[in-house]
């Protein structure tokens with residue numbers, strides 16, 4: 001059974017159809033990408049899957065169960081976590097604290113335990129810190145654990161966001177343009193991290209990304225949106241040579257498939 005199964009999903013904003021009849025699935029343990037020119041409907045799609053928006057019609061199943069009608073925190077409890085196009089960290093909190101915040105819903109003893117300073121609470125907090133440290137080590141952020149998040153480089157902040165999203169122990173993580181604003185060296189490092197992340201943390205990955213080199217290198221399955229509609233799906237090789245896809249990209253003047261372009265590297269649009 002796929003981890004995520006989206007069937008004929010449509011989202012209308014007034015007269016504008018941002019997603020039209022989208023059908024897509026993410027297999028367990030896979031890396032799947034959603035690509036498309038600016039304004040194609042990719043972020044809207046993520047917002048539908050995570051409960052930020054409700055579909056006008058269609059069905060969204062997580063491990064076979066509908067999440068339509070659920071609020072974002074309820075969808076999160078079903079094992080879906082995400083990062084955002086615009087980084088959303090707690091800037092005044094340390095790197096470690098940002099990850100611990102992600103973990104909080106997994107701590108069992110609760111407020112009473114904290115107030116009474118019970119040994120079980122302390123043990124749990126200690127375990128959480130150990131787990132957070134493991135995450136930070138994986139992302140090469142451990143040396144910065146006491147640094148305020150706002151003082152990190154842009155690339156490090158992006159990695160911290162992913163670490164925090166993983167701290168909730170999701171089954172599926174949605175990454176919205178993880179490489180946006182990164183330099184080529186940071187992007188290469190991130191490519192390797194994402195590639196190995198699935199196995200390391202037992203998580204399936206769905207990502208939106210404009211950097212075609214990254215997308216082509218790590219994705220097993222790619223879905224292409226254009227003007228709110230799915231125009232293609234397939235493996236990187238199938239997508240690279242698909243005439244509809246080439247036309248959509250050339251028409252938008254956005255990127256050349258298979259190459260990193262300056263235009264895409266600098267994309268930070270909403």
Ligand SMILES: Nc1ncnc2c1ncn2[C@@H]1O[C@H](COP(=O)(O)OP(=O)(O)OP(=O)(O)O)[C@@H](O)[C@H]1O
Pocket residue numbers: 013016017018036037038039040041042043044045269270
């Ligand atoms: N809340 C909203 N209200 C009205 N229109 C919206 C809303 N959110 C998105 N849209 C519209 O839906 C369309 C798709 O936007 P969306 O942000 O999903 O595209 P995108 O593929 O993520 O683009 P980009 O790559 O530039 O981030 C756009 O025309 C956008 O203006």
